[in-house]
Amino acid sequence: MRRDLSEKSVGRRSFLKVAGATAGGLIVGGVAGYLLNPGEKVWTTVTETTTKTVTGTATVSPTAVPWEQYFPRADRIMKDWELKWTGWDPTEYITTTDWVRSIDWGKVKSKYAGQTVTMACEGVDISAPQTFQPGFQGISGASLQLFGIPPETLHEKLMAEFTAGTGRYDTAELFGAWAQAYFPYMIDIRPFAQTYGVDLKDIHPAFRMMNTGPNGELLGVVEDADLHSFICRKNLLDKAGLKIPTTWDEVLEACEVLKPIGAKEGWYPWITYYSAKGFLTFWYWGTIAVQFRDVTYTRLDSWEPNFVGDEEGGVRALEIHKKLLEYSPPGSINNTYELGREQWLAGLGAMATSHQCWPRQSYDPELSKISPLNTDNIIEIRPYPKGTTNHAPENITTTYLGIPKTSKQQELAFLWSVYMNSQESSALMGCHGTGVESGFVSVISNPKVWKGQPAYKNIWETAWTAATETFVYIPEAYAIEEAAGAEIYRYLDGSEPSAKKALQNAEAEVRKILDKAGYLKTGIKPPPWTVEDWCKEHNEVNPKP
Amino acid sequence: MSKITLKNITHIYDKRVKAVDNLSMEVDDGKLVALLGPSGCGKTTLMRIIAGLIYPTSGDVYFDEDRFTDIEPERRNVAMVFQFPVVYATMSVYENLAFPLRAKKLGEEEIKRKVKEMAEFLELTPYLEMKAGKQNAAIKQMTSLGRAIIRDARCVLLDEPLTNIDPHSRLILREKILRYRAEKKQTIVYVTHDQSEALTLGDKIAVMNNGILLQYDTSRNVYERPASSFVAYFIGNPGMNLIECAFKKVGSKIVFESDGIKVSLPYELAKEVEKETSGKVVLGIRPEHIELSKRKVEEGMLGTCVLFEDIGITKVLNLQLNGTKVRAKNPEFEVEVGEKLYIRFPEERLRIFNSKGEIIL
Amino acid sequence: MRKLNPGLLMSIPTLLFLFFWFFFPFLYNIYASMHYWTLYNPNIQFIGAENFIDVLSSIDFRNSAFASFFYTIICFAVELPLGLGIAVLLSREFKGVGIARVIIAIPILMIPIGTSIMWKLLTMPKLGLLQYFSEVLGFGVIDFYGNFWLASLLILLIDAWQWTPFFAIVLLAALVSLPREPYEAAKVDGASPFMVFTKITLPSIQPVMVIVSILRVLDLLKLADPIFVVTKGGSGTETLSAYIWRVAFKPLDIGYGGAVAVLYWILMFVLANILVRRFKSVIQ
């Protein structure tokens, strides 16, 4: 059975079209739209175990096993237009390696048939696990229960469940930025990986570093691996006689040229991915600030926050951030991810920086007004604009599927997490435009996959230079980002006229939190914050193209 | 202070209930008219039409010579006291009394003086600062009266002001109304279903039934020459005896006969009845006008006392004359139940009505 | 030995319930507020009044207190008169008044966050219907999300759209249950419609008005949903509730959150007491 992953997004887009038409429809739609997304959903277990049986031409199956019908495969996930667009043979696997195809599921089934495993999912991404639920239930004989939790409360909810030790969830989606807060409550998945021949080293170090503990223990399998790129509508730049910018100075110059043209044609030079007060401000500024290598979130030897930068690169980044807001639609200072995405896909901007989702969704003719498939738009994906350095360090966010120590189904939970997040399934999710992106080296480096998710090419080429998007990986990361973001925001909204002062205030706030939490006394070194440093510390090879 | 003129007023509620039926009357400037009639006959409706709270289905209201039918109540300058005491519950008694004056935009000093005067007059001074809503019905009605008479309205409409308060307060309130009237010479329509009240207060009495104005005259005339058998029966306590009789001319007399009743009148006096083709009329005599005797009297009819009520100032006898029942009233007469009496209807006291109830004689 | 008062005995379950539902969390909150305590750090340290000092010296706390009062005042100042006006209109008898009374109740039935989202969709630059009209009429794109005054206007619109009917319906119920007689008396007494309204109608519904107003004001002080949707707390629109959520609830800082909550509680308690005391006589 094929499930439409972008159902919700499509619903929202067509809803927007309605918004232009009638206010009455809006009111009804507003209610309906909300009702579609209630607090917590529980899906009843699907007992029928068949996925789509392949019809037509003979099934070509590399490993002829009885449970092949449950393997993730393009024709079982993708939409028709997507299959046509990629030009793949829909009955062939697009990945070279996939651990789902090598696990002995017969043995698994005899052990776990009839048992139940539960999962806590972030509300908006519920379609991802749902897609793989029937397949997993078929291949393991177990049943899977999904609990959707609204994203804005997921973190608190999980922490409350974990600290209370309820054992309610056997596996949970964990946001990498806050991974350190979860560590005490999660198992190390490496032993299970060993047992089932799951190659965890295939996870790119850029997406592994946040979820690795001090002793190398791994929190979970990567489910969503996000990295920023620069995207633009080349056709608009061409028309204005502009080359695709590669530095921030060029970006701002291009904005200045595009501004009057956009004003006439009803679009803006820039779309702000997110900037709203708090951690989003910190992240957006951070993605720019890391292009100026002198900025270190903490001085690596002393925990001393350094947002201003030795050469004041942080100040420069904050000024760029504020300038970009002026080239964005009004109100972008408070943009959240959702609003920025609406604006980009509605064709309100010429350039933006974003994770992989925007580029890929730009192509979707049902989702996007700028799809190259049915308009004359040309979507270009490039490395992040440079600051003062030659390398453009990227900025990472990840989601992991972790297994709490309190789970009574740890092994089954592990099997579900690797089934749902295998190379093939993650590649398909990325190419399906769900916004859930693959973090495996074997996937993002695979040119065949690039046909379905063009952003991966750029990700593969730049991931090795990446730095963390968040503050260093300590449990207080969120509090720190929130506090620092609020201070930085004051420069953006004008209540603090000096960018430098705003950053210094942010440093002071962070110092206070670190002091309270005791870091300044312990003398332990902060963890590394670039992929290069991390690989050195863990004796790993940093995969480069 | 104005003359009130009502011209052919008809009011029909909900297209079904005819509450006032083609009613015309005039209330002269400075007079008190008592509007009398049984419950539900349309008195309140008529008052509300005069006040402007109801727009009549047809007909017109005039004050002096000006037509006011289309004028809003707030611009009529008519004062009204309602049957059920109405006060502005959230205001003090003082503010209640001041309300119509404030509506007239009088100065604060003048208001204060007038309210004080009125409170004094109505003995409301101790209550002035209290919430009107918290007072008993009597104080409320007194307040309501004060509100009506504190300003110089065109006329004052009092819709059964005493009906819903206790008997003691009723006396005080009535006294206040009388004193006010004596001092002010205001045009007043006083609605009541209490006839003694009507007869004692009114310069003129208007008797209504079923929305129709039956008689509008001085109290003496209403009592002595009721315009109809209804009025005859309605006024008086007990009302006039009404006896249906056949009549025939016997020599120079006309003889009226019913079961146990036989009365004759000189032909010259009663010849009007001959126009009555049905051969039947209604004979009327007030109980207090019936002559009683224990000894045989000339032309006396024999009856038996079946009920004797001593109501203090007077006594009421229920008499059976064969098939006819008659009530008599006499302050002195003592009689045992079952005793036989001789009864006489004095000629000059007899009233004769036709079969429609209209007075003939 | 003194015998135990049976009345007291009977109320023990209630008192216990109150204790666990109200006093216990409250005392716990006070305890938390005096400690460095986060959900992810097992070490809880006593730090005395430090959290309180931090909260009170925070610019954001002071700004959000201001914003809370600001929105409470403007929303209340718009919703009460508007609601009263609607109630007065709907208290008259005219054709279709029944349907009008039902329609006016619809916004209350909507989920608050849904209302906010609906308005956000209406005001999205270049995409929302309101923005479309604004451009057609030559006002250009309006910065409803990034400008304090315009964002406040939108927040006011959202709150008023949802909660004006609350005033309207409660006041309407009060109006239609008023006795008719004083109105007739007032007409006869020569009062103008304005005088009737101010001297009779308003005083008569004043107790109801005071009660809904107190409820609404206390509710407005907790305003958060439209803030999250419109600005995420940016551009000076962050209210106390939004602030608590951002700095305490979200980072799982029980101690700091406890301190803010205690201050917030004191504020609400004082305010509620002032209001109730001030209007006690009216309510009774």
Ligand SMILES: Nc1ncnc2c1ncn2[C@@H]1O[C@H](COP(=O)(O)OP(=O)(O)O)[C@@H](O)[C@H]1O
């Ligand atoms: N608002 C009304 N709607 C319909 N019928 C009414 C209304 N008011 C009074 N009536 C009817 O009109 C008639 C006269 O009523 P009313 O004027 O109150 O009489 P009264 O004051 O003499 O007792 C009665 O039959 C009464 O039932």
Ligand SMILES: [Mg+2]
């Ligand atoms: Mg009446």
